[in-house]
Amino acid sequence: MGMNEITEYSFYGLSFLAIACAIMVVLSKNPVYSVLYLIMTFFAIGGHYLLLNAQFLFAVHIIVYAGAIMVLFLYVIMMLNLNKDSEPRRALITRLGFAIPAGLLLLVLVGSLRASSEMSATIGSNIGLVENLGKVLFKDFLLPFEISSVLFLAGMVGAVLLGKREVK
Secondary structure, three states: OOHHHHHHHHHHHHHHHHHHHHHHHHHOOOHHHHHHHHHHHHHHHHHHHHHOOOHHHHHHHHHHHHHHHHHHHHHHHHHOOOOOOOOOOOOHHHHHHHHHHHHHHHHHHHHHHHHHHHHHOOOOOOOOOHHHHHHHHHHOOHHHHHHHHHHHHHHHHHHHHHHOOOOO
């Protein structure tokens, strides 16, 4: 079994896991289970980033989405007291109205993936490595990077001053 076959089987396995978990997000009755399935979907998508040799995107994706955003979702779900009585039952025509645009979006995504597979053959294998990102960031974009760090520092100082209590 060659390396290309392992990569191909990994891609199909991660794709199946991502699609199955995404479907379970929608079909799950319990909102907490939906969030947990969404976390599993994000990890499967992160696995695709690793297969594409984009380790930095994988790390940022896991930290930002599976970490921070999902904690926020869980917090909001637990703060809302969701009862079955408060959830309205949608009519069949409304559900069909949601399914048709979703199907059209799926067709567009499949078409764009088919077009991008032809383009990916021309891209080198070093795209997405953290080393290359660092070289470009600190060589070509050093001034905008430093300006953004000063802006972040000013934002943090402003947040501390706004959150500080007045001492009487």
